Amino acid sequence: MARMTMIEAVRSAMDVSMARDENVVVFGEDVGYFGGVFRCTQGLQAKYGKTRCFDAPISESGIVGTAIGMAAYGLKPCVEIQFADYMYPAYDQITQEAARIRYRSNGDFTCPIVLRMPTGGGIFGGQTHSQSPEALFTHVCGLKVIVPSNPYDAKGLLIAAIEDPDPVMFLEPKRLYNGPFDGHHERPVIPWSRHELGDVPEGHFTIPIGKAEVRRQGTAVTVIAYGTMVHVALTAAEETGIDAEVIDLRSLLPLDLETIVQSVKKTGRCVVVHEATLTSGFGAEVAALVQEHCFFHLESPVLRVTGWDTPYPHAQEWDYFPGPLRVGRALAEVMEA
Amino acid sequence: MNEHAHLSLHVPEPAVRPGGQPDFSNVKNARAGAVPRPDVDAAPETIRDLAYSIIRVLNRDGEAVGPWAGLLTDQDLLTGLRNMMKLRAFDARMLMAQRQGKTSFYMQHLGEEAVSCAFRKALEKGDMNFPTYRQAGLLIADDYPMVEMMNQIFSNESDPLRGRQLPIMYSSKEHGFFTISGNLATQYVQAVGWAMASAIKNDTRIAAAWIGDGSTAESDFHSALVFASTYKAPVILNIVNNQWAISTFQGIARGGSGTFAARGLGFGIPALRVDGNDYLAVYAVARWAAERARRNLGPTLIEYVTYRVGAHSTSDDPSAYRPKTESEAWPLGDPVLRLKKHLILRGSWSEERHTQAEAEIMDEVIQAQKQAEGHGTLHAGGRPSVRDIFEGVYAEMPSHIRRQRQKAGY
Ligand SMILES: Cc1ncc(C[n+]2csc(CCOP(=O)(O)OP(=O)(O)O)c2C)c(N)n1
Numbered sequence: 001m002a003r004m005t006m007i008e009a010v011r012s013a014m015d016v017s018m019a020r021d022e023n024v025v026v027f028g029e030d031v032g033y034f035g036g037v038f039r040c041t042q043g044l045q046a047k048y049g050k051t052r053c054f055d056a057p058i059s060e061s062g063i064v065g066t067a068i069g070m071a072a073y074g075l076k077p078c079v080e081i082q083f084a085d086y087m088y089p090a091y092d093q094i095t096q097e098a099a100r101i102r103y104r105s106n107g108d109f110t111c112p113i114v115l116r117m118p119t120g121g122g123i124f125g126g127q128t129h130s131q132s133p134e135a136l137f138t139h140v141c142g143l144k145v146i147v148p149s150n151p152y153d154a155k156g157l158l159i160a161a162i163e164d165p166d167p168v169m170f171l172e173p174k175r176l177y178n179g180p181f182d183g184h185h186e187r188p189v190i191p192w193s194r195h196e197l198g199d200v201p202e203g204h205f206t207i208p209i210g211k212a213e214v215r216r217q218g219t220a221v222t223v224i225a226y227g228t229m230v231h232v233a234l235t236a237a238e239e240t241g242i243d244a245e246v247i248d249l250r251s252l253l254p255l256d257l258e259t260i261v262q263s264v265k266k267t268g269r270c271v272v273v274h275e276a277t278l279t280s281g282f283g284a285e286v287a288a289l290v291q292e293h294c295f296f297h298l299e300s301p302v303l304r305v306t307g308w309d310t311p312y313p314h315a316q317e318w319d320y321f322p323g324p325l326r327v328g329r330a331l332a333e334v335m336e337a
Numbered sequence: 338m339n340e341h342a343h344l345s346l347h348v349p350e351p352a353v354r355p356g357g358q359p360d361f362s363n364v365k366n367a368r369a370g371a372v373p374r375p376d377v378d379a380a381p382e383t384i385r386d387l388a389y390s391i392i393r394v395l396n397r398d399g400e401a402v403g404p405w406a407g408l409l410t411d412q413d414l415l416t417g418l419r420n421m422m423k424l425r426a427f428d429a430r431m432l433m434a435q436r437q438g439k440t441s442f443y444m445q446h447l448g449e450e451a452v453s454c455a456f457r458k459a460l461e462k463g464d465m466n467f468p469t470y471r472q473a474g475l476l477i478a479d480d481y482p483m484v485e486m487m488n489q490i491f492s493n494e495s496d497p498l499r500g501r502q503l504p505i506m507y508s509s510k511e512h513g514f515f516t517i518s519g520n521l522a523t524q525y526v527q528a529v530g531w532a533m534a535s536a537i538k539n540d541t542r543i544a545a546a547w548i549g550d551g552s553t554a555e556s557d558f559h560s561a562l563v564f565a566s567t568y569k570a571p572v573i574l575n576i577v578n579n580q581w582a583i584s585t586f587q588g589i590a591r592g593g594s595g596t597f598a599a600r601g602l603g604f605g606i607p608a609l610r611v612d613g614n615d616y617l618a619v620y621a622v623a624r625w626a627a628e629r630a631r632r633n634l635g636p637t638l639i640e641y642v643t644y645r646v647g648a649h650s651t652s653d654d655p656s657a658y659r660p661k662t663e664s665e666a667w668p669l670g671d672p673v674l675r676l677k678k679h680l681i682l683r684g685s686w687s688e689e690r691h692t693q694a695e696a697e698i699m700d701e702v703i704q705a706q707k708q709a710e711g712h713g714t715l716h717a718g719g720r721p722s723v724r725d726i727f728e729g730v731y732a733e734m735p736s737h738i739r740r741q742r743q744k745a746g747y
Contacts, residue, residue, distance in 0.1 A: 025537060051537045057567055062526050062560030069467070069530025069544070072515060075537065077530075089556070097523050103729050105508035105516035106498045110732070141730050141738075165732035210735065254735035 003193045004200040007177045009151035010040045010116070013158035014078060016204050018048050021076060024162060026053045028063060028080030028116075036080055038118060038177060060090035067113045068098050077113050078162050084117040084171060085131045098167040099142030114161045114168045119147070120228055120275050121312050122175035122185070122321055130312035132227075132276035137169045138253045138285065144168040144209055145253040149176065149230040150197035153250055156207030164209060173227035183232035183323035212256035214263065218245035221269035221334055224260060224286055226252065229273040229322065236327035242335060244271075252282055260286070261293045268299040269334045273327055278306040300337030303330045349593055351586035355656060359666035364642065365389075369396035369612075370403020374621075377629045381607045388598035388608035391642055394617035399678035405621040411685040417458065417616050418676050418686070420478040421450035422694060425673060426702045427473070427483060428647075431490055434706070435651045439714035440490050440504045444470050448646035448664065451616040451672035452577055454478045459623035460513065460545065467515045467528035468547045470505055471577065479512045483702060487709035494719030495712040501725070522548055522555035525574070529564045532572035532630070543571040543630040550597055551582020554590040562638075566604035569635035573626045574601070576638065577613065579645035584658040601638035613643030614669040616676045642669065723747050 004012060017024045026041055032055035035042030044053040056063045060081060067077035081087045087094065094115065101111045121130035137145045144166055148154035154172065161168040175181050179189040180197075192198030216234055220243040223233040230248040237244035245263050249255065264270045270290050272283035283304040290302050305322045313320055352360040372392045375384045394406045401407065409417070428445035435443040446453070453474030460466070466475050476486060485497055489507055492500040498508060508516035515531075518524060528546030535542045548558060553576060565572055576597045580587050591597060601608035607629070611622040619641065626637035644667040648655050660666075680686035713719035727734065727742040734742075 025534075057560075057563045059560045059563055061557055062529075062564050065523065065526030065557060065560060066530030066533060066564050069527035069532070070534035070537075071530075072465070072527065073531045073534035073538075075534045092520060093523060093526075093557075096520050097518060097527070100518075101516060102732070104498065104502050104506070104518075105510075106501065107729055108497075108508045108510045109516050144731075254737060257736070 001199045002202050003198055004151045004155070005178050005192045005198070006148070006151045006154050006172070007038055007040055009155040009200050010158055010172060011042060011044070012200065012202065013155040013162070014041065014044060015047070017078070017159055017162045018044065018052060020204060023074060024076045024078060025070065026078050026080070027056045029056055029058055029082045031055060031080050037082060038174065040116070041080065060086055061093050064090035064093040064098065064115065068093060068101065068111055071111045071113045072101070072109050076162060079113065079115055081115055081117040083129050084119040084133050085128045087115070087117055087133065091136070094137070094143070095140045099140050102166065103142060110165055111167045112165050114158070114170055116170045116172060118174035119171040120173045120175055121317060122181065122228065124314065124317055126314040127311045132171070132274065132307070134171055134252055135276060135280060135282045138282055142167065143253060144251070145171070146209060146251050147171045147173065147227040148250060149173070149227055149248050150180065150195070151192055152197040152200050153207055155200050156205050157209065157250065159204060160206040160209050163206065168209070171227070175228045180231045181228055182235035183321065184235070185318050185321070207250070210251045210254040210256060212250055212259040213248045214245060214259065215248045216244065216246040218243040218267065220244060220267060221271060221331055222247060222260070222263040222267045223271050223273060223327070223331070224249060225273040226250065227275070229275060232322065232324050233273050233327055236324040236331060239324055240328040240331050242331045244331060257289060257293070260290065264290050264294040265297045268297050270298070270302045271305060271327070271330045271334060272302065273305045273322060275307050275322060277309045278304060279309050281306055300334045303334055305330045349588040351588065351659070353660055355658065355660055357660055359660050359663040361666060361668050364668050365391065367391045367393060369393040370406065372403070372405070374404035374625070377625055377632065378634055379607070381605050384607055385602055388602055388610060389596055391610050391612050392618050392622055393612040393615055394621060395615045395675050395679055399675070399682040401617055401679060405618060408621050408624065409617060411680070411683065413458070414616070414676065414680055415685065417454060418673070418680060419694065419698070420454040420474065421616070421673050421676065422698050423702070424450050424454060424474050424477045426698045427477065427486070430702050430706055431487070432651065434490070434714070438716060439710070440492070441715055442504050442651055443490065444505050444650045445647045446471055446474060448667070448671065449577065449579055449613065449643050450474055451619050451676070452613045452641045452643060455616045455619035456545070456575070456623045458620055459627045463513070463542045464544065465513050465515060465528070465531050465542065466545045466547065467524035467531065468517060469521065469524065469549060469552070470517060471549070472547055473505065473507070476507060476509065476512055476514055481509055481512045483705040484708045487706055488712055491709055491712070491714040492720060493709065493713035494721060496721060499725040499728070500721035521552040522557040526557045526561040526564060529561045529570050529572050532570040533564070533568050536568070536571055541631065543573070543627060545573040545575060547575045547577065549582060550576060550578040550580070550587045551585060551590050553597055553600065562601065562604045562606065565636040566606050571630035571633065572636045573623065573630060574606070574636055574638040576640045577643065578640050579643050581645050581649070581659070583649045583653060596640060598638060598640035606636050606638050608638040608640070610640045610642060612669055613641030614672040614675060616672060617679070644669070
């Protein structure tokens, strides 16, 4: 085991995968010589050579399109989109090509690619460095969508994603890259080195895609979250003293419905938290599933705590970011109902 | 007061519209044999002229002339002729089948047969095409069974794609034919990625990308050129300029000057224009490009100057946007007739044998159709199971799709 930040864990996952399988290639804007703007790929080019880790032109559709072609050849490309906000030029290649190649060719061709992209706000990134586009992927059949919340999961899930035979969107909450974050922006970030999930095996291990994790046992209400919001939800539970059970989804597609249903049937209440905008966000899907599967166990309506239905504002970032205060209010509200 | 003249928008228009006299004065009909054949390692900047001329081998009299001639044997050419005739017969029958309601849609190749049939001959087993929808000749010339193509067109119980794809959107890894997308140009950049992968693995296989003149306006075309030139990918970048993108004439994607081939020049990619109705010229140029790719010299861009004689698809009526007689005025002739004439001139073919071959081929196509129809057509007979809807979205079926399959009763 070694102490790792999420950046180091992500890098270690690629390192381990590249060492084990010479078909794994890593490319994207600035990822080669420099090691990526967040340095996730630092050292990989030096170690594996520049035909296995290289810089790409600033052309997201080109990056994803060539990755699809490489996958059709038999490679396993793990590419970086510099920020999730910049995947839109590649959206066609992602949703209508990568996602469907297996289906439309009846397995004649497959598309085992991983698209890593930093997501979410809380870094004063403004509108074009803060988005959480997960719902734009979960609406697409043929993709898998992962959002890790800690270094341990990030490494195990990324290795699993690289080994997965289908295209995987790997959304990395950039606010968690250097440490867990409880949503109080005025508080210093606690480094991952002091967190149990910052203790990560150095070698190969995987975490199955499609399995959620209960981060906190509780009996009063189920909080369903992923990424940065897992930490916010945990903080809200501590601060309100409400005995919340916190589920970290880890994988949004496929979704671990069983863990959700089991928990909500036990607690009878449910709050879904995400950073992305409210309307048609992933929380809507979770809320619908909960009412479909747990209706007779519910003691109050399912609530959602999310970003507002506006672009991510720069100056008012902390009024946009769903913090423990807003989550706490929702917890109180479902307890009163 | 502003002293500048008022601006006005330029919207390109084709030379003529329905009712007018066809005009192909824009097709600079270079003399066959006139364009030089550079060495494959020629520096791109020394052969810029090739992006503006038209490489032709067969002249008006049916002779093969010039530096691009002499690469194929009689036997090769007879096979080539047969492939083109087969594709034409296949098209005729499938067009009819669509009109009879046996399938929903069809796209024919009439006039463009030489492009894909001759190109396939320049590739080797293991190379990969990333085609668009008018390159079925790649499959025919590689002896992919016609009955399989028809099963796909009829979406019947033997459809290799289980009824999931629009007719003619074939897929065959075995035959170097990447699964076709309905979204234009996406495959162009994928081909470059496949070629890059082959180079990364120090393999010997090369890739070919396919696009129409209209679709070169898509950003993926330009992304592909960036990646191909940056990494010197072993890929042949094909542009089939058949003059029309549905009802839109080629000038809308190209503008009023230059050629589609010339788009490669800014990227330092050798770019050649070739007579797309000349089987020998297409083969010669494709082989030149394939050799460049195989010798690790990087990509080549080829523009095939041809004409779509038929409708864009079974949903299109070309008389609404171009003169009815336009195809007859096309200066580069008919690829099948031109090769036939050449072979007769060489003494290895005759009118009688041609007529006989036509009958044999039609019979072969009819037999294949009977066999395919035995497995069903779109609205009659066997079709893929509803279960097939749910299979193959992922390598392993996730539980939410399994629940939906059960709900559907399967
Ligand atoms: C992204 C996209 N936009 C539009 C279409 C609809 N469409 C299908 S074929 C076509 C014309 C293509 O023309 P061209 O590239 O010249 O090829 P051709 O049909 O002439 O061979 C259009 C607009 C599509 N399939 N995909």
